[in-house]
Amino acid sequence: MKLQYTLVPALAGRAFAGPVQSRAVSAAPVIAQMFQWSWDSVAQECTTFLGPAGYSYVQVSPAQEHPQGDEWSAEYQVVSYNITSKHGNRAQYANMISTCHKAGVKVIADTLFNHMSGPYSGTAVGGSKFAAYSYPAVPFSNSNFHHCNNGHNDQIVNYSNATEVRFCELDTLSDLATESDYVRGKLAAYGNDLISLGIDGLRLDAAKHMPPADISNILSRLKKSLYITQEVASIQSDAVKPTDYAGIGSVQGFDYIGWFKDAFTDDSKGIWILQNLDKQGWVSSAKANVFVTNHDTERNGAAVTYRSPSNIYRNALVLSLAHSYGTPTVLSSYTFSQNTDGAPNGGKGDCTNNSGWLCQHRQMAGMVGFRNRVGTAALTKWVAPSSQRIAFARGALGFVIINNSDTQWNSTFATGMPKGTYCDISQVSSTSGVDSACTGVMQLVVDGSGNLKVTVPPRFSFAFHTGVKCTSSRCPTS
Structure with a gap:
């Protein structure tokens, strides 16, 4: 999701010997975020690269039904919890999970519990009809959403007010009343459906915009314990704090992103400030899911990205994977001209030259092997x-x-x-x-x-x- 958050102030491969059998997750796991890759492409990449390279998890794009459109953000708007998207259908999703498991790679589903789509109507990719606050395929209706009546069309305007952040709308997206037992039941049913297909973890998009108690209740209804990583696009000095969510599962580190950008691009700070990341009052290393950039910060100027000069991005990825703090995610994405651009080639992943795909997960194969080798060593x-x-x-x-x-x-x-x-x-x-x-x-x-x-x-x-x-x-x- 496109999220708003405060920028951080200054100083504030192993060898491939043939098919890989199912293996235990590394003591120092690495996640590959295969942003906008189709399910069939992810399945193939698990077999040919992710498994042999030693990645423990692959994080895939949202699976639920969404509005039609080539923009990447379309799939972050929910119309129903049917497993059908522009990346493939239910059978292809299930096959991807099974194939990745055979390659020794567990699968994290990017999920949306906070909201549905924006204030318009249409027919979604799977044929479901929808309109503002009306999603008959679930079903959800007007009473299942927050209407915070803040005088700004229910939109969040004051990010210093935790109540407004959690009970008003993010970017016009219909904000679900996650305190409602009915809504919680529908979200848990979606989670359990993913579990029935073999999913191993959930990334909770826009977790910052839900009270921790609501998330905990929904997750308590799941039939299996999963790896949980929560997008809390805040820093520790904000009204909604990342540490508020650490009791639920892992928390994605946005303090970390700002520190890395400052360190690698500003000589007055420098990379020497990155030694003691576990002593900044952030989420503990065991609960931190960290990355140099993700699909949002790659587009909003908040992070070091593939567009950064002087080999900065590669060096930052080397440091992220070599450092002992947190569980790192490597974003694997594509070149874009406009921030809204969807994936090239209809989402069919392709790591050959001039395909448009950047395939950063391949570039970091040696460092994944490094991390697997050093494990939890100090x-x-x-x-x-x-x-x-x-x-x-x-x-x-x-x-x-x-x-x-x-x-x-x-x-x-x-x-x-x-x-x-x-x-x-x-x-x-x-x-x-x-x-x-x-x-x-x-x-x-x-x-x-x-x-x-x-x-x-x-x-x-x-x-x-x-x-x-x-x-x-x-x-x-x-």
Whole structure:
């Protein structure tokens, strides 16, 4: 959803050895948000890439029926809870979940409990009729919605008023009375229908606009415990606080987005401010679902994105996946001219050149392998000789160097890693990781004292871990 929130003030791959069998979720999971990919495309990508690369979850676009239209935002407006959308039908959705499970990837459904569509009428993608406050396919009628009577056509105008944020309309979208037992029952029935198809988690869009007690009640009616991540597009100083929702499940970190943008784009702050993200009074690391950008902030100027200059976006993704704070999501999206643009090629995912798809999830394959290798190891040996240069270890399992400055960085790093020659995996974008001789990637030599002497190019990163270590002249993965 397009959401309004306060910007953060300054300082405020493993190898592919064939089909992957079902596996346990990593102790340090990574989520791929396959924004606007069709169900058939997601199923194929789970098999050919997401599973082999080690992604634990794939987050897919909303599945419920929505108004017709090519704009990406159309599917964030609900007409009914029938599993049919421009991305595919119910059978295709079920097949996607089953296929991803076979590849070892769990599936998170992007869901909308807060609202229905805007104040217009028509016929939805599945044939259901609808009008303002009238959704006969559910059914919902006028009495099932909030009418906050604030003198502004029921629209939120004061984001400093938590009651208005939760009981008035967001962007003219019909705001459901989630305190109503009837509405709660309908939403829970939708959640249980997704569960019947095998879904593993829910992203709760616009959770900020619902009282936590309402969300808790709806989730208590589900037949299975799921991974829950909630979009609370606020920072901790706002009237509606992210920590208000941490008792329910994970919370998406919008403080984090602003800090990353400040750090990577403003030398007076710098990336050295990103060391102690777990000590800022935000949601605890165990409950934080973090990302450098998502589909909203990619469009509203609040984040580092694929349009950012000087390799900033890639370096920010490297840091996000290497850092110990939170559960990271990697947005996989597409180029756009207008903020409303829907996906290219009718949503059929395509990672070949010039397809329009950016496929960031593939670009970060090496770092997903890094995160899976280091697991929950502590972040140690942090060094930051200047605001835009940092290096750190994850226990004795991995080491990362990020040079976000315009000049090369010559230094000797005390890595704490075992002696050996390692392959830099920060640029790896293949499920096969690196070949048996580190061809095409930097070889990093750590001496018997755990020291690495290296020159880091401007606007560049190095990352290596004990899973990709050379022996003699060869570098087998393990």
